[in-house]
Amino acid sequence: MIIEKVMVHGGDVLKFAGDSIFAEWAINEHGLVTIEECTAVAALCAASIAECCRDFPIFGGEKTAGFLNVHCSLGVGDVAAVHIGDDRLRREFLLLGDPIDQISVLEKDVKIREVAASPEAVVLLTKMFNIDTSVCTGVEKVAIIMDQSGRRFKPRLDVQLPMPLPNETAGKDRKEILSMICESLDVSQLKHLLQLISLYVHPVVAKDESVVSNFLKLNSSAQERMQAEAELRDVYTMFIMPLISSELKREDELNQALFQRLNNILLITNRELENYGGHLRQFIVDDKGVVLLATFGLRGATFPNMISCHCLPCTTALHNALQVELGIDCQIGATFGRAYCGVVGGISRHEYAVLGPCVNLSARLMCSSCNPGILVDNSVRLRAKTEFTFNSLQPVKAKGYVNPVPIFEPISAAEKRWGKPIRDFVGRKEQLNYIFRWAKHIAYSKDEKKSKMLYIQAESGFGKSALISQALLEVRKKIFQKKKRVIITRNISNDGDRMIPFR
Amino acid sequence: MNPHHLFLEKTTLLSVTPNSLKIMELSILNYDALCEDDDDDDSTVEEILSHKLDQLGEESDIDEDRLARQMMKMMKKHAGAVSKILIERSKISESISWLARHVPFCLLKDLLHDVEEGLPIALPYATYRRCALLFVDISGFTKLSQIMSVENLSKVKPIHCRTACLSVEK
Numbered sequence: 001m002i003i004e005k006v007m008v009h010g011g012d013v014l015k016f017a018g019d020s021i022f023a024e025w026a027i028n029e030h031g032l033v034t035i036e037e038c039t040a041v042a043a044l045c046a047a048s049i050a051e052c053c054r055d056f057p058i059f060g061g062e063k064t065a066g067f068l069n070v071h072c073s074l075g076v077g078d079v080a081a082v083h084i085g086d087d088r089l090r091r092e093f094l095l096l097g098d099p100i101d102q103i104s105v106l107e108k109d110v111k112i113r114e115v116a117a118s119p120e121a122v123v124l125l126t127k128m129f130n131i132d133t134s135v136c137t138g139v140e141k142v143a144i145i146m147d148q149s150g151r152r153f154k155p156r157l158d159v160q161l162p163m164p165l166p167n168e169t170a171g172k173d174r175k176e177i178l179s180m181i182c183e184s185l186d187v188s189q190l191k192h193l194l195q196l197i198s199l200y201v202h203p204v205v206a207k208d209e210s211v212v213s214n215f216l217k218l219n220s221s222a223q224e225r226m227q228a229e230a231e232l233r234d235v236y237t238m239f240i241m242p243l244i245s246s247e248l249k250r251e252d253e254l255n256q257a258l259f260q261r262l263n264n265i266l267l268i269t270n271r272e273l274e275n276y277g278g279h280l281r282q283f284i285v286d287d288k289g290v291v292l293l294a295t296f297g298l299r300g301a302t303f304p305n306m307i308s309c310h311c312l313p314c315t316t317a318l319h320n321a322l323q324v325e326l327g328i329d330c331q332i333g334a335t336f337g338r339a340y341c342g343v344v345g346g347i348s349r350h351e352y353a354v355l356g357p358c359v360n361l362s363a364r365l366m367c368s369s370c371n372p373g374i375l376v377d378n379s380v381r382l383r384a385k386t387e388f389t390f391n392s393l394q395p396v397k398a399k400g401y402v403n404p405v406p407i408f409e410p411i412s413a414a415e416k417r418w419g420k421p422i423r424d425f426v427g428r429k430e431q432l433n434y435i436f437r438w439a440k441h442i443a444y445s446k447d448e449k450k451s452k453m454l455y456i457q458a459e460s461g462f463g464k465s466a467l468i469s470q471a472l473l474e475v476r477k478k479i480f481q482k483k484k485r486v487i488i489t490r491n492i493s494n495d496g497d498r499m500i501p502f503r
Numbered sequence: 504m505n506p507h508h509l510f511l512e513k514t515t516l517l518s519v520t521p522n523s524l525k526i527m528e529l530s531i532l533n534y535d536a537l538c539e540d541d542d543d544d545d546s547t548v549e550e551i552l553s554h555k556l557d558q559l560g561e562e563s564d565i566d567e568d569r570l571a572r573q574m575m576k577m578m579k580k581h582a583g584a585v586s587k588i589l590i591e592r593s594k595i596s597e598s599i600s601w602l603a604r605h606v607p608f609c610l611l612k613d614l615l616h617d618v619e620e621g622l623p624i625a626l627p628y629a630t631y632r633r634c635a636l637l638f639v640d641i642s643g644f645t646k647l648s649q650i651m652s653v654e655n656l657s658k659v660k661p662i663h664c665r666t667a668c669l670s671v672e673k
Contacts, residue, residue, distance in 0.1 A: 006637075012608050012609050013607060014607045019640065019641040020638060020639060020641060022637070023636070023639070024607075024634050024635070024636055025635045025636075025637075026632050026633070027634065038633075038634060038635040042636075045637065046637055049639055053641075066643060067643060068642070068643045069641070069643055070640060071639075071640055072637060072639050072640070073638045073640075074636070074637055076634070077633065078632070079631070079634055079636070081629060081631075082627055083613070083624075083626055083627060083628055083629070084627040087626075091626070093606070093607070093610045099634065099635070099636035103636065107638070112643075121635065178603055179600070182596040182600070183596075185618065187588070187595070189618050189621075190592065190596065190599065191595060193599055193615065193618045194595055194598050196614045196618065197602045197603060197614060200605075200614075201605040202605070205602065205605055209598050209602055210598075259629055260627060262627065263627040343605075347604075349607075350604055350605065
């Protein structure tokens with residue numbers, strides 16, 4: 001209904017962000033000529049949504065489990081619509097600018113069932129409405145233009161309100177518009193357009209679209225396809241918040257530097273997710289700041305030992321890569337649990353999303369004031385405790401959660417089982433001698449530029465790990481006896497690391 | 504069988520949109536002259552159609568008998584190739600139509616502009632505009648999602664989205 005309301009009022013649904021949406025009314029779209037008209041129609045739409053969605057009951061079986069409500073924030077001003085990413089893995093579309101910053105401020109004060117407008121929006125609204133100024137709060141005169149008692153703004157008698165053309169993309173018309181667009185292009189242009197759109201949608205959707213047969217596409221309704229794609233899965237959710245400002249500046253050079261920075265963040269995230277087999281759900285700039293949402297466990301991204309070999313290594317690798325390569329600190333919250341995976345929204349406008357308690361908790365952990373860099377929940381810890389060590393932190397109160405939530409910081413790959421020499425190791429003398437001669441050559445070689453590699457290949461269970469552990473122990477002992485200063489380093493790769501050691 | 508019917512059956516089978524049908528009709532109108540001129544030419548059907556499509560907007564009167572004859576002729580000679588083109592167009596258009604629901608219309612317009620320009624665009628790039636931005640947040644979802652199981656939440660989705668917010672609507 002919210003989507004429908006936005007479209008009827010001539011708006012464009014830009015993004016779905018969990019349980020919220022961003023909608024835009026731009027100048028010269030749908031018959032709206034001035035920014036005053038855009039703001040007036042957006043305010044009318046917000047009031048209409050707040051009225052329709054007030055105390056909406058949710059039924060859990062026979063009984064009412066609770067009520068949903070909405071609150072709205074209205075901002076206005078100049079925005080930059082930024083395209084970032086690459087032509088191979090993924091692109092994203094971001095909206096930056098004053099309205100986002102205004103909404104971030106409003107979100108701190110606005111309560112449920114209320115519609116708040118920024119001071120900039122209020123100035124424009126007063127040209128078309130009489131606003132009850134008594135509801136303006138604070139020094140900044142943030143206006144609550146609608147509250148529990150109803151609308152606090154009335155149309156001025158001397159001004160005619162704008163009547164937006166309903167968004168021509170709404171409902172059935174959207175398909176017709178797209179058909180017309182498609183028919184104006186030749187096949188090669190159509191292919192290019194399809195490739196470009198695929199880069200902006202969720203990988204699961206893009207993959208599904210390429211593999212679903214034409215018969216199914218033509219013989220099932222949009223609703224049937226949406227329902228067929230929905231499922232409940234165990235998902236690892238990772239919210240990533242790079243700690244950077246996304247504020248637009250007056251100087252174009254500074255803005256270009258910001259766009260490049262955001263682009264680099266996306267490229268690095270894409271790279272790490274590709275290495276470990278994860279999916280990027282979204283990159284958004286909202287009231288929380290710059291946020292990326294990535295998942296493991298969706299179709300095409302499910303693996304054995306997923307948490308320990310893919311998810312946590314990817315989380316730490318991404319955290320390190322952003323810090324080392326871009327000098328950007330970030331806070332990551334990660335959880336594991338059952339979630340709804342499928343499209344959210346209406347028939348004509350929707351997005352693939354992951355919804356559930358674990359997803360909400362992940363976002364809360366990311367924002368937690370005690371987040372040292374990476375925070376995970378107990379489900380993640382339980383599934384990775386043999387491979388990782390965890391620092392237990394004070395349980396935190398999370399918004400929407402009754403009980404304090406236990407939180408943990410993964411501090412390192414524990415390497416607990418691998419690499420421990422066996423006390424009663426016997427045999428393999430020939431191989432041990434060979435490895436020692438090989439190590440001795442490296443350690444004592446005068447030609448420092450020469451490097452060597454030794455590959456050990458055998459069937460699973462033949463004792464490769466035990467041999468290397470024992471060999472390392474003996475190499476260390478013998479070199480120590482010779483009082484030679486040698487540093488021995490080691491790296492243990494996980495199943496999900498792929499080609500990382502050789503990159 | 505009337506060739507016109509044959510053609511209509513073919514297009515219905517392929518689920519070609521009304522506008523595609525119109526394009527085909529217009530293409531066929533000029534097919535006779537095209538065949539006479541280009542019988543020895545190595546041009547593919549795609550090229551022939553593409554070439555003729557540029558001129559077809561100027562056509563106004565449609566002689567049905569002539570159209571039927573031309574359609575029959577064309578179907579005989581190039582039915583396979585024409586079907587292939589239409590099927591390919593239809594598939595791609597359907598995919599675009601479906602995936603386009605996942606992106607905002609302003610993004611779609613940007614992409615369409617890029618495709619029409621035909622030049623690779625270096626990322627990142629930005630466009631600027633003035634707008635009113637509305638943020639709608641649903642309150643109580645986190646609390647509900649903790650109280651209710653995911654299974655129950657997914658069951659109530661069709662109810663709450665029909666009248667309130669997030670999911671599949673009629």
